[in-house]
Amino acid sequence: MSGRQTIHYSVIVPAYRENGxxxxxxxxxxxxxxRLDSPVPADQVEVIIVDDNSRDGSxxxxxxxxxxxxxVRIIVxxxxxxxxxxxxxxxxxxxxxNMLCMDADLQHPPEYVPTMLAALSPSxxxxxxxxxxxxxxxxxxxxxxxRIISAGARILALPLTSASxxxxxxxGIRKESxxxxxxxxxxxxxxxxxxxxxxxxxxxAIAEVPFSFGVRSEGESKLTGKVMxxxxxxxxxxxxxxxxxxxxxxxxxVVVTLLVLARSAMGSLSPESxxxx
Ligand SMILES: Nc1nc2c(ncn2[C@@H]2O[C@H](COP(=O)(O)OP(=O)(O)O[C@H]3O[C@H](CO)[C@@H](O)[C@H](O)[C@@H]3O)[C@@H](O)[C@H]2O)c(=O)[nH]1
Ligand SMILES: [Mg+2]
Numbered sequence: 001m002s003g004r005q006t007i008h009y010s011v012i013v014p015a016y017r018e019n020g021x022x023x024x025x026x027x028x029x030x031x032x033x034x035r036l037d038s039p040v041p042a043d044q045v046e047v048i049i050v051d052d053n054s055r056d057g058s059x060x061x062x063x064x065x066x067x068x069x070x071x072v073r074i075i076v077x078x079x080x081x082x083x084x085x086x087x088x089x090x091x092x093x094x095x096x097x098n099m100l101c102m103d104a105d106l107q108h109p110p111e112y113v114p115t116m117l118a119a120l121s122p123s124x125x126x127x128x129x130x131x132x133x134x135x136x137x138x139x140x141x142x143x144x145x146x147r148i149i150s151a152g153a154r155i156l157a158l159p160l161t162s163a164s165x166x167x168x169x170x171x172g173i174r175k176e177s178x179x180x181x182x183x184x185x186x187x188x189x190x191x192x193x194x195x196x197x198x199x200x201x202x203x204x205a206i207a208e209v210p211f212s213f214g215v216r217s218e219g220e221s222k223l224t225g226k227v228m229x230x231x232x233x234x235x236x237x238x239x240x241x242x243x244x245x246x247x248x249x250x251x252x253x254v255v256v257t258l259l260v261l262a263r264s265a266m267g268s269l270s271p272e273s274x275x276x277x
Contacts, residue, residue, distance in 0.1 A: 005043040012090030018104035020218035028110035039118035047072040050086040085186035100172035108170040119207040125177040129170030133210025166193040188230035
């Protein structure tokens with residue numbers, strides 16, 4: 001199953017202490033790809049786990065999956081940490097032109113991988129798994145505080161993108177678009193939002209695939225207060241990135257208008273002009 005075919009699709013999985021989830025994740029992804037109705041052939045797909053030195057048996061687990069013929073590899077980072085930077089590293093190492101990012105903890109259903117990968121094309125350069133589409137239940141098993149945080153985070157991002165769920169960690173991008181993005185913010189959790197803006201993805205190039213966010217059954221969430229503060233910092237940077245030129249233009253217009261008004265006011269107060277009336 002692995003090796004000889006050209007790889008056109010790469011699935012990037014950031015993982016930290018996810019050993020219990022790796023086997024079901026990889027086997028379910030390939031099972032979905034091997035179905036007769038899969039729009040993407042299994043032998044054109046690789047899975048890359050980007051692990052931050054979890055030392056929980058993840059590397060050994062991946063090795064045994066490889067021996068069983070699954071096209072999966074693991075990058076173990078020892079010098080860096082963080083979800084977004086792990087995703088960026090995976091995209092840099094990917095062989096495929098069509099790249100998908102998904103969580104290791106099975107909250108992103110592996111059965112959606114073929115559809116998500118197939119949605120990418122030269123004209124549809126970004127695919128977003130959205131929890132706000134028709135027919136999906138939005139994080140129904142989440143506690144209230146997590147829903148409030150999620151809704152607030154989404155509202156704050158509204159002026160930045162028309163995408164319905166830029167907070168989603170289930171998304172894909174074409175390699176050529178990824179390579180266009182400059183100055184990515186690799187801190188925090190929200191790399192899709194950064195890519196949408198910094199890779200300059202037009203609204204009509206975003207394909208949206210509604211999915212129901214699952215429940216984590218193994219391991220623990222890594223979302224902390226620090227991650228939320230990093231999100232606010234990322235938002236501030238993106239607002240500046242997107243609107244600074246407009247703001248400078250607006251300030252120039254205001255200053256020029258004030259100068260013109262001041263000059264004409266001074267003109268009307270001068271003795272010469274007073275003689276005229
Ligand atoms: N390599 C690496 N992976 C990490 C790190 N932190 C988290 N991950 C991995 O990133 C994935 C998501 O982390 P969770 O801790 O499970 O996140 P969550 O709270 O469930 O948040 C999810 O929902 C958000 C939407 O509200 C998504 O934005 C986010 O990507 C994630 O899907 C998991 O596979 C986890 O192992 C890290 O420091 N390093
Ligand atoms: Mg999770």
